[in-house]
Amino acid sequence: MEPPTSPEDFIPAGLAALGIEADEIELAVIGAAHGLFWPPILELLALDTSAIPIERNPDLSKAPPSR
Amino acid sequence: MSQGLDLPLREQAAAIAAGELDAAELLEATLGRIEERNPALNAIVESFPERSQEMLAAAPQGPLHGVPVVIKDEWPLPWRAQRFGAADMLAEPTPGESGPYRALRDAGAVVVGVGNMHELGASSTGNVSVYGPAHNPWNPERCPGGSSSGPAAAVAARLVAGSVGADGIGSIRYPAAYCGLTGLKATFGRSAMAGHHMAEVSTTIVSGALCADAADCRLLDSALFGEELVAGRPSALRIGVIRDEVSEDVAPAVREACEAAIEDLRAATGGEVREIELPELAAATLATVLIANSESLGSITPERLNNLDPELSPIGRGLLKYRVLLPAVATIKAQQLRTLARHTLATVFEGVDVIAWPTVPAVAPPLEAPLVELPSGTLTADEANVRGGALANLTGIPAISVPVGSSEGLPIALQLQAAWGRDELLLDAAEALEKANGRRWVEATPAPTRGAETLEA
Numbered sequence: 001m002e003p004p005t006s007p008e009d010f011i012p013a014g015l016a017a018l019g020i021e022a023d024e025i026e027l028a029v030i031g032a033a034h035g036l037f038w039p040p041i042l043e044l045l046a047l048d049t050s051a052i053p054i055e056r057n058p059d060l061s062k063a064p065p066s067r
Numbered sequence: 068m069s070q071g072l073d074l075p076l077r078e079q080a081a082a083i084a085a086g087e088l089d090a091a092e093l094l095e096a097t098l099g100r101i102e103e104r105n106p107a108l109n110a111i112v113e114s115f116p117e118r119s120q121e122m123l124a125a126a127p128q129g130p131l132h133g134v135p136v137v138i139k140d141e142w143p144l145p146w147r148a149q150r151f152g153a154a155d156m157l158a159e160p161t162p163g164e165s166g167p168y169r170a171l172r173d174a175g176a177v178v179v180g181v182g183n184m185h186e187l188g189a190s191s192t193g194n195v196s197v198y199g200p201a202h203n204p205w206n207p208e209r210c211p212g213g214s215s216s217g218p219a220a221a222v223a224a225r226l227v228a229g230s231v232g233a234d235g236i237g238s239i240r241y242p243a244a245y246c247g248l249t250g251l252k253a254t255f256g257r258s259a260m261a262g263h264h265m266a267e268v269s270t271t272i273v274s275g276a277l278c279a280d281a282a283d284c285r286l287l288d289s290a291l292f293g294e295e296l297v298a299g300r301p302s303a304l305r306i307g308v309i310r311d312e313v314s315e316d317v318a319p320a321v322r323e324a325c326e327a328a329i330e331d332l333r334a335a336t337g338g339e340v341r342e343i344e345l346p347e348l349a350a351a352t353l354a355t356v357l358i359a360n361s362e363s364l365g366s367i368t369p370e371r372l373n374n375l376d377p378e379l380s381p382i383g384r385g386l387l388k389y390r391v392l393l394p395a396v397a398t399i400k401a402q403q404l405r406t407l408a409r410h411t412l413a414t415v416f417e418g419v420d421v422i423a424w425p426t427v428p429a430v431a432p433p434l435e436a437p438l439v440e441l442p443s444g445t446l447t448a449d450e451a452n453v454r455g456g457a458l459a460n461l462t463g464i465p466a467i468s469v470p471v472g473s474s475e476g477l478p479i480a481l482q483l484q485a486a487w488g489r490d491e492l493l494l495d496a497a498e499a500l501e502k503a504n505g506r507r508w509v510e511a512t513p514a515p516t517r518g519a520e521t522l523e524a
Contacts, residue, residue: 029385060463
């Protein structure tokens with residue numbers, strides 16, 4: 001498969017790479033969701049979170065342990 | 068008997084316990100009201116009079132003995148598998164004794180129907196469901212809220228006095244807000260969750276009650292929590308408010324009502340309002356969506372996605388397929404943001420007892436086009452609502468939605484959030500707020516509906 005050349009290619013190319021079929025209506029829905037979610041996802045990816053640890057098996061019923 | 072139907076949940080329970088109200092007659096009257104009013108609302112998608120009568124016959128003398136309740140289509144019953152509002156829920160729907168069912172049964176309650184819900188629990192509006200949408204009793208052309216649309220509409224229309232929903236990203240609080248009810252999102256892990264098809268993987272979903280007011284929620288949630296949620300009287304309440312889009316980018320009527328309610332709560336408790344900062348709030352919204360969506364991916368395969376039930380809506384099919392394109396690294400960063408948000412909240416709750424902001428930024432939008440007008444422009448209701456609803460699910464803290472006003476004949480609600488395990492404080496604060504405004508908003512009821520028409524009050 002050719003690599004995608006534009007953001008619009010990402011959805012059909014990504015689905016095709018995973019062997020997932022989508023009709024025109026589904027692609028329109030996915031496109032709308034992509035338009036909503038992708039910009040903040042790109043912002044999130046750009047964040048330097050290296051200093052933030054992930055809680056191991058966090059107990060969400062309680063406050064996190066003090067650092 | 069109609070007086071019994073319209074009693075609050077706690078008064079139904081008390082009247083039955085005192086022998087002043089016959090539980091069998093109440094059940095019969097409730098089923099009659101469902102038959103009469105539900106067709107215009109589609110709040111209840113299935114009732115089962117024989118099963119309900121069997122439950123009543125076997126009901127123990129618990130705190131909810133003989134009280135009719137509705138349970139969301141997210142929870143299995145011994146005689147009925149959940150459908151999750153969808154023609155295809157990816158997981159295998161199976162009948163069984165879910166945790167909320169057991170809690171209700173053991174408290175003596177009688178399940179009289181299954182509440183409608185938004186397809187796959189995937190929206191704050193309730194406008195898409197395999198059963199067709201539920202309608203908002205305040206205006207049947209408006210969204211009831213989601214995803215616990217039917218449980219909310221059923222209580223708002225007084226088909227029953229209490230119902231059980233589930234909240235993965237605001238799904239109890241949004242419909243409570245749109246329908247003028249009180250709804251508590253429990254501290255994660257504190258309320259019954261067994262039997263949910265995602266119980267083993269979800270870190271955001273909890274069960275919880277939707278009722279007319281906080282005292283009824285306290286009673287029903289006590290059953291779901293498996294412990295009495297003891298009432299207290301909050302004093303000198305420190306109320307945290309935030310000055311960002313969650314509180315500022317809201318419809319003017321919502322902002323005005325919520326600011327007035329915050330002042331009422333402050334005055335009623337002799338407390339104070341403190342401005343706080345939650346710099347991670349905007350990113351926390353996305354983080355919650357990423358985590359909640361990724362937690363259901365374990366059961367997905369390309370083959371399964373290529374063979375979804377054709378009756379699943381195009382929106383449902385598209386969103387399920389989009390989930391597999393979300394980058395894993397974003398979900399890892401979302402978990403880091405969860406850690407950060409939890410630490411920030413722990414610090415914030417050293418200085419305040421509750422955080423207050425509007426549950427939703429605008430009143431219930433039209434079912435046909437769930438868009439809301441905000442100072443920043445026109446947004447989808449989901450896009451706008453998730454800003455205020457996600458933080459509690461991401462971090463595990465409890466949150467409650469309380470009716471505090473109305474605009475265009477539709478309810479307005481304030482959300483209060485507290486530190487982990489302080490669910491009781493939220494109920495106490497909600498009751499203090501109800502008293503402060505003369506219980507005006509919790510006692511307001513929509514005009515009853517019959518058949519397909521809405522009647523004047």
